Amino acid sequence: MKKSFDFAPFISSLVAIICGLVIGFIILLVANTKEAVPGFVTILTGSVAHGMKGIGQVLYYATPLILCGLSVGFAFKTGLFNIGGSGQFLMGSFGGVLIGLTCKSLGPMQWVVALLFATLLGALWGAIPGILKAYFNVNEVITCIMLNYIALFWVNMTVKGNTALFNTLRNESKDIPAAATIPKLDFDKFFAGSSVNSGIVIAIIAAIVLYIVLEKTTFGYELKACGFNKVASKYAGINENRSIVLSMLIAGAICGLAGGIMLLSGTGRHIEVKDVIPNEGFNGISVALLGISNPIGIIFSGLFIAYLTAGGFYLQLFHFSKEIIDIIIAIIIYFSAFALIIKMMLTKFANRNQKPEYEVIKEQKARKDAGIAFKDLKVKEE
Amino acid sequence: MEEYAIEMRNITLSFKRKIANDDVTLKLRKGEVHALLGENGAGKSTLMSVLFGLYKADSGDIYVNGKKEIIDGPVTANKLGIGMVHQHFKLVHNFTILENIILGIEETKGGIIQLADARKRVVELCKKYSFDLDPDAKIEDITVGMQQRTEILKMLFRNNNIMIFDEPTAVLTPQEIEEFMIMVKNLKAEGKSILFISHKLDEIKQVADRCTILRRGKRIDTVDVDKVSKEELSEMMVGRKVSLKVDKSEAKPKNVILEVKNLVVAGERGHKDKVRNVSFDVRSGEIVCIAGIDGNGQSELIKGITGIKPIKSGTISLDGEDFTSKSIRYKNTHGFSHIPEDRHRDGLILDYNMANNMVFQQYFEKEFSNSGFLKTKDIIEYTQKKIDDYDIRSLNGPYSMTRDMSGGNQQKIIVAREMSKPHKLMIAVQPTRGLDVGAIEYIHKEIVKLRDHGIGVLLVSFELEEVMNLADRILVMFEGEIVGEFKDVKNLDLNELGLYMAGGKRMNMKEVA
Amino acid sequence: GQNQTSSASAEPAAESEAPQASGESFELALVTDLGTIDDKSFNQGAWEGLVKYAQQNGKTYKYYQPQEAGTNAYFETIELAIEGGAKLVVCPGYLFEEPVYLAQQSYPDIHFVLLDGEPHNADYSDYVTGTNTMPILYQEDQAGFLAGYAAVKDGNTKLGFMGGMAVPAVIRFGLGYVQGIDVAAKELGVDCEVVYNYTGQFAATPEAQSMAASWYNAGTQVVFGCGGAVGNSVMSAAEGKNQQEGSFVAKVIGVDVDQYSESDTVITSAMKMLANSVYDAISWYYDGTFKGGQTTVFNVQNDGVGAAMDHAKFDTFTKADYDEVYNRLKNGEWDLMNNTDNADPSTALTLSNTKVTYIQ
Amino acid sequence: MQLLYFLIQQTLLFMIPLLITALGGMFSERSGVVNIALEGIMVMGAFTSILFLNFTQGFMSGNLQLLIAIVIAMVTGIVFSLFHAIAAVNLKADQTISGTALNMFAPAFAIFIARIIQGVQQINFNNTFRIVEVPILSKIPVIGDMLFKNSYITTYIGFLILIIATIVLYKTKFGLRLRACGENPQAANAAGISVEKMQYAGVILSGALAGLGGLVFVVPTSTNFNATVSGYGFLAVAVLIFGQWKPKYILLAAFFFGFMKALSNSYASIPFLFELNIQSYIYKMVPYVATILVLIFTSKHSSAPKASGIPFDPMQR
Numbered sequence A: 001m002k003k004s005f006d007f008a009p010f011i012s013s014l015v016a017i018i019c020g021l022v023i024g025f026i027i028l029l030v031a032n033t034k035e036a037v038p039g040f041v042t043i044l045t046g047s048v049a050h051g052m053k054g055i056g057q058v059l060y061y062a063t064p065l066i067l068c069g070l071s072v073g074f075a076f077k078t079g080l081f082n083i084g085g086s087g088q089f090l091m092g093s094f095g096g097v098l099i100g101l102t103c104k105s106l107g108p109m110q111w112v113v114a115l116l117f118a119t120l121l122g123a124l125w126g127a128i129p130g131i132l133k134a135y136f137n138v139n140e141v142i143t144c145i146m147l148n149y150i151a152l153f154w155v156n157m158t159v160k161g162n163t164a165l166f167n168t169l170r171n172e173s174k175d176i177p178a179a180a181t182i183p184k185l186d187f188d189k190f191f192a193g194s195s196v197n198s199g200i201v202i203a204i205i206a207a208i209v210l211y212i213v214l215e216k217t218t219f220g221y222e223l224k225a226c227g228f229n230k231v232a233s234k235y236a237g238i239n240e241n242r243s244i245v246l247s248m249l250i251a252g253a254i255c256g257l258a259g260g261i262m263l264l265s266g267t268g269r270h271i272e273v274k275d276v277i278p279n280e281g282f283n284g285i286s287v288a289l290l291g292i293s294n295p296i297g298i299i300f301s302g303l304f305i306a307y308l309t310a311g312g313f314y315l316q317l318f319h320f321s322k323e324i325i326d327i328i329i330a331i332i333i334y335f336s337a338f339a340l341i342i343k344m345m346l347t348k349f350a351n352r353n354q355k356p357e358y359e360v361i362k363e364q365k366a367r368k369d370a371g372i373a374f375k376d377l378k379v380k381e382e
Numbered sequence B: 001m002e003e004y005a006i007e008m009r010n011i012t013l014s015f016k017r018k019i020a021n022d023d024v025t026l027k028l029r030k031g032e033v034h035a036l037l038g039e040n041g042a043g044k045s046t047l048m049s050v051l052f053g054l055y056k057a058d059s060g061d062i063y064v065n066g067k068k069e070i071i072d073g074p075v076t077a078n079k080l081g082i083g084m085v086h087q088h089f090k091l092v093h094n095f096t097i098l099e100n101i102i103l104g105i106e107e108t109k110g111g112i113i114q115l116a117d118a119r120k121r122v123v124e125l126c127k128k129y130s131f132d133l134d135p136d137a138k139i140e141d142i143t144v145g146m147q148q149r150t151e152i153l154k155m156l157f158r159n160n161n162i163m164i165f166d167e168p169t170a171v172l173t174p175q176e177i178e179e180f181m182i183m184v185k186n187l188k189a190e191g192k193s194i195l196f197i198s199h200k201l202d203e204i205k206q207v208a209d210r211c212t213i214l215r216r217g218k219r220i221d222t223v224d225v226d227k228v229s230k231e232e233l234s235e236m237m238v239g240r241k242v243s244l245k246v247d248k249s250e251a252k253p254k255n256v257i258l259e260v261k262n263l264v265v266a267g268e269r270g271h272k273d274k275v276r277n278v279s280f281d282v283r284s285g286e287i288v289c290i291a292g293i294d295g296n297g298q299s300e301l302i303k304g305i306t307g308i309k310p311i312k313s314g315t316i317s318l319d320g321e322d323f324t325s326k327s328i329r330y331k332n333t334h335g336f337s338h339i340p341e342d343r344h345r346d347g348l349i350l351d352y353n354m355a356n357n358m359v360f361q362q363y364f365e366k367e368f369s370n371s372g373f374l375k376t377k378d379i380i381e382y383t384q385k386k387i388d389d390y391d392i393r394s395l396n397g398p399y400s401m402t403r404d405m406s407g408g409n410q411q412k413i414i415v416a417r418e419m420s421k422p423h424k425l426m427i428a429v430q431p432t433r434g435l436d437v438g439a440i441e442y443i444h445k446e447i448v449k450l451r452d453h454g455i456g457v458l459l460v461s462f463e464l465e466e467v468m469n470l471a472d473r474i475l476v477m478f479e480g481e482i483v484g485e486f487k488d489v490k491n492l493d494l495n496e497l498g499l500y501m502a503g504g505k506r507m508n509m510k511e512v513a
Numbered sequence C: 001g002q003n004q005t006s007s008a009s010a011e012p013a014a015e016s017e018a019p020q021a022s023g024e025s026f027e028l029a030l031v032t033d034l035g036t037i038d039d040k041s042f043n044q045g046a047w048e049g050l051v052k053y054a055q056q057n058g059k060t061y062k063y064y065q066p067q068e069a070g071t072n073a074y075f076e077t078i079e080l081a082i083e084g085g086a087k088l089v090v091c092p093g094y095l096f097e098e099p100v101y102l103a104q105q106s107y108p109d110i111h112f113v114l115l116d117g118e119p120h121n122a123d124y125s126d127y128v129t130g131t132n133t134m135p136i137l138y139q140e141d142q143a144g145f146l147a148g149y150a151a152v153k154d155g156n157t158k159l160g161f162m163g164g165m166a167v168p169a170v171i172r173f174g175l176g177y178v179q180g181i182d183v184a185a186k187e188l189g190v191d192c193e194v195v196y197n198y199t200g201q202f203a204a205t206p207e208a209q210s211m212a213a214s215w216y217n218a219g220t221q222v223v224f225g226c227g228g229a230v231g232n233s234v235m236s237a238a239e240g241k242n243q244q245e246g247s248f249v250a251k252v253i254g255v256d257v258d259q260y261s262e263s264d265t266v267i268t269s270a271m272k273m274l275a276n277s278v279y280d281a282i283s284w285y286y287d288g289t290f291k292g293g294q295t296t297v298f299n300v301q302n303d304g305v306g307a308a309m310d311h312a313k314f315d316t317f318t319k320a321d322y323d324e325v326y327n328r329l330k331n332g333e334w335d336l337m338n339n340t341d342n343a344d345p346s347t348a349l350t351l352s353n354t355k356v357t358y359i360q
Numbered sequence D: 001m002q003l004l005y006f007l008i009q010q011t012l013l014f015m016i017p018l019l020i021t022a023l024g025g026m027f028s029e030r031s032g033v034v035n036i037a038l039e040g041i042m043v044m045g046a047f048t049s050i051l052f053l054n055f056t057q058g059f060m061s062g063n064l065q066l067l068i069a070i071v072i073a074m075v076t077g078i079v080f081s082l083f084h085a086i087a088a089v090n091l092k093a094d095q096t097i098s099g100t101a102l103n104m105f106a107p108a109f110a111i112f113i114a115r116i117i118q119g120v121q122q123i124n125f126n127n128t129f130r131i132v133e134v135p136i137l138s139k140i141p142v143i144g145d146m147l148f149k150n151s152y153i154t155t156y157i158g159f160l161i162l163i164i165a166t167i168v169l170y171k172t173k174f175g176l177r178l179r180a181c182g183e184n185p186q187a188a189n190a191a192g193i194s195v196e197k198m199q200y201a202g203v204i205l206s207g208a209l210a211g212l213g214g215l216v217f218v219v220p221t222s223t224n225f226n227a228t229v230s231g232y233g234f235l236a237v238a239v240l241i242f243g244q245w246k247p248k249y250i251l252l253a254a255f256f257f258g259f260m261k262a263l264s265n266s267y268a269s270i271p272f273l274f275e276l277n278i279q280s281y282i283y284k285m286v287p288y289v290a291t292i293l294v295l296i297f298t299s300k301h302s303s304a305p306k307a308s309g310i311p312f313d314p315m316q317r
């Protein structure tokens, strides 16, 4: 009776990926038979074929994907749907840019403070739906959607209205001075030509921390309990409202951190003052789902989607539009929804040779009769 | 050869690794009441679900009125005149009684549902069976008993001749059980054939003609109820002798443990208070039972005391310490233990494994955590010990998904957990609900043991037998108030108690106090 | 054009190891910013010029889209184009100023055409235009001027400007537009009103449609829809108003290219000859007369901007009137204000006969 | 007064697509299947129907063309939503996952196909569908000016759908069964109702209506379609929740949201609002902030269908 590692989710994700790729290949074939094979090879190997630069780019693209995926996945684990990642990302971007452009006096600490502030703003933006859900029973999905737009307009208004931040020539936030960008950790040398920086390290650390929080701590135990069963959690004395707020707050913080990292990457990204919600938060949903909301799984799904996305970028060398990648990813996500079915088939397969329940229980009884005697109840003596 | 209403021949059905029905044969004579008896998880509900077309058997045949039929769903079952009242009612909570009854067999004109005829028939049926039901009341607003009558109406409305009742009495008050028994006899008199699942031997003796006993998925025997004793039945069921009477010594109450004063708990918005100015105490070493018909404020009283529901006014103290405005966590760690009324809703995280549920009240204690980190190994070891102590059966021991365990074993997790943690007061609400005699016997013994260790026990039960078996003192609750107190349980007149429960009589509680 | 990796092999060492994944190579490339080549105005204009040249001269061509917005991403996309065999890369938009600044140094053998901007580094401290780079600027203010002038001369006094995002080109269009209005109003001795707004994005949205409709409803006669698909929302609103009134009361001025085919409500368009300028730039490259190292400005002097008259729907304003004002502008009669530091014409300009209502 | 009529007319433009799509979502969720794929379905519906408009430009009268386009949009929505139904109903899959997948798929697919068919991703159409005024009805005081002038046939279709949806949901056998499946599928199953069939019906209806919603969204606001509905599918989800899964409140929610939107875009034409000299960004925020504020006061008791989002398992007690 040992805890066995559950491979089923991984295998079902793998099956989904294979299905998505096969269908993607068929679409390529239909669209342009001649180039389908090299095109498909490019999707699969484009990044590797571009050497360290290609791999560096994958890591760079994976950074926001992993972080936003973690945010959505973490909320999922605690029974909440964080569809407000984009707003939180935007708030974080703003926080990063604000400190990055105005607080030169912080010196070498500037990027650290900027990231902390980004995280803080993201946390605030995540906490609002949490608070409204916990204390006013407002559905977090709707608050998140509304807050995406509010963040968008507020950030645009504030950036535009602040001469220290706004580059009127380009209608976007000013360039972050190199002194305020996050460290490259020599990645720019190792992965020469790519944009990768310490952001990916932060993302992976965040994933590991969240994994430990969820699986190894009492705090994670409480959050998950609330996610599974609010009523029972309350019965056990867990403050379920606090859990909801904290969980959304953490989710928001991670998206905010992602926003800060991307804007402080020194890759020439800016807050564009346009009325379009950034995609990062929604991409996070896909990453979280493919990674079955498991922080470690999310590292891999983020890397995988980044890898495909990069492959899609190189696919432009052929007569294909890069939307094909979105189609393939969508199909993969769609098939990952079938995890349950795949899992069931796997269990059936795995259980073929297992003992029926009665025998297991019989063994258990035998062991009990043989060894451990019935202990007296442990009650507090008066 | 005799023609049976139902013949289920050699039914075998398995869920994954579990064989729920193993070559079971069941024959229901026309016009008889046939009881189905068995431990928790023996396969009774499963067998009936096969008959009703909800599950598909792996092998075996079903004959209805002598003809072989394939019952692939409730529609077919209905066509064959089979109706079923499920263990967990199948009612839509925000529909009216009438809507629930016509669901699936609606009459329409021009696409629009016509309710007038159906309402007339329902009213007639209510009159005929003296059901006091308002067809337009919403399910969520009526009592469990009324919900059951709605389920029965559903069958009557569909003119079902073969009726299956899955543990119908588990949720009823003594009076309601009485009425139910009469109704079953009436239905039988009308020529209906009835399958009746129960753990309660008294009931089986009272209404059933024959009884089929299942154990671990297998049919043990089918007997004429008149020809066997209760003891024999229970022995067949569990495979060993069980004592149906709890033997316990005289209580030796000592100091006051729990003291509740003038407690008021509000009702749903717009409704009157659910608990009205209730005062009582529980001493160490005694079992105080709150008796009463379901829905008279017992749940709210307990929720108010434990802190799950906010109270309007009043005070609560434990062992002299004021507990009124303490958090749930504080109460749980400073003397309360609580077996909640609904194990799925309140007591367990079904998606956690057994080990995690076993420490649900203690995971934060030094024993199981270290500066915020769970001591997984210690938790597993602790759980393994509890599994052995309480004989909790599951497939993967501490790692078993709680959701995959049977109800009885799930309940054992809660009992083990609450009894093992340090406490001064045990609050147990319906601790044996839906459990088989073996399990009930076990839990009752444990509760008495607690008492003898000097714990105060506050027990809420809707089952009179349980109340009479366990209580050292009985409080009767009616419409949110305590209307009677009985100290001499042994010589208590049951009819008298029933009168109090139904609101026909009340004591002046000030005098009692 | 099986040109294979000739251009790639001429690259600096860092990139030469990158394999040529594609079998085909494309000599002429256009890299878009996040927009697409079919935006009906800016990018599309540039793309059409490229396609026209390529097809006439049998050159291979392709466009590339970046993965995200940002200097690095644009630079990476330029590199991809080069990997795809590009000899000349057209980069439409000021967002390419930095990427081209970097690329012109890294890839001295590749030629770049930069529209709407001049190469510079991130903090604007260094402006360098390599000999392999040809920046092209347009005097959109002149095009806006002509359109605004014509609209007022045609008898309109209540006008509107709905820009997409407040980027330099759009701002210049708007500033010129308002100045044209004011000049015409002075000449006619009338007073004009202009409602003025930047919607914040280059997309057709119900919001933009609704705002335009509210303007028309309040009596505005002509709206200059300046910024990609925003114009489509303006046209939609104008069509609605006209149908409702049963007469041609709501009119639209198109932008970048002659947008008459988009809607019957378009009376003229403020054009910059994107296609022509790109076409010319490419042909100069193949002629060996590539004008690298210096900025080429397209304006009325070289017929690089203007208002569309071929399909114009003016009541009284004629081609002769247009030619007259065009020449006056060419002769320097007006020195137009086109500094984009201030996007709000009500404060940026001193106007005599025009009242601008700027919606922040 | 004129201004009010104008505001109402503008409100309708925002409100009708939201109303139609949210009603679609209502059918799905009331049957027990959460459908966050509304955005994607809208895109697909708009895509095929606008492609049709583009192809048949000038071949037939405006409103006939529009009616056929409506059918095409609905059929597309149905076909596309079937993927969601297969995942949610047959395969008991996580409904968020398949919804997310469809949302991601739709715009990419629309661009991909548009490029293959016509080279560019935008699809043009001529808007010849406006109804200047409806004879007779437009003469009714107040209402005539508000609803029967400068309108689209889709506006009336929207209201018609609202009325039909209300009747279907509350008065018909289908509606009763559908609601039963969303609240307690086990009960519905035991009553002999095929939960699977009802959930298919719910999802298909949501597909049809969201597909239509996509067309209705694009037609009045532009002269081309660029593979996006600007997040209105998500707003429709918000309206559905805001509207408590009930037709009449969905109407109110859609109206509230639409009116706020109309106001925030036309405030410059309303003298006293313009003179307040508030930035347009503030006005842009107003609808979203107001929605949250209203929800704070109205959400205490949510009436989400109980079984919505939970895959139906007949074996579960």
Ligand SMILES: Nc1ncnc2c1ncn2[C@@H]1O[C@H](COP(=O)(O)OP(=O)(O)OP(=O)(O)O)[C@@H](O)[C@H]1O
Residues within 6 Å of the ligand: B015, B016, B018, B019, B020, B038, B039, B040, B041, B042, B043, B044, B045, B046, B047, B087, B405, B406, B407, B408, B434, D315, D316
């Ligand atoms: N849906 C299911 N999936 C897997 N196993 C099941 C399922 N339903 C029942 N079982 C198993 O089959 C066995 C028989 O269950 P069943 O519900 O028929 O028991 P029962 O006799 O009705 O018990 P009780 O008296 O507790 O109601 C149980 O032990 C249970 O473990």
Ligand SMILES: Nc1ncnc2c1ncn2[C@@H]1O[C@H](COP(=O)(O)OP(=O)(O)OP(=O)(O)O)[C@@H](O)[C@H]1O
Residues within 6 Å of the ligand: B015, B018, B040, B041, B042, B045, B087, B403, B404, B405, B406, B407, B408, B433, B434, B435, D316
């Ligand atoms: N999701 C599931 N996966 C696997 N098994 C399940 C699942 N849901 C239920 N079961 C089965 O259902 C059974 C529930 O137990 P069972 O019906 O025997 O208990 P019960 O005593 O009737 O409970 P209750 O009295 O609460 O109805 C478990 O044994 C388990 O095997």
Ligand SMILES: [Mg+2]
Residues within 6 Å of the ligand: B044, B045, B046, B087, B166
């Ligand atoms: Mg049972």
Ligand SMILES: [Mg+2]
Residues within 6 Å of the ligand: B040, B087, B407, B434, B435
């Ligand atoms: Mg049971």
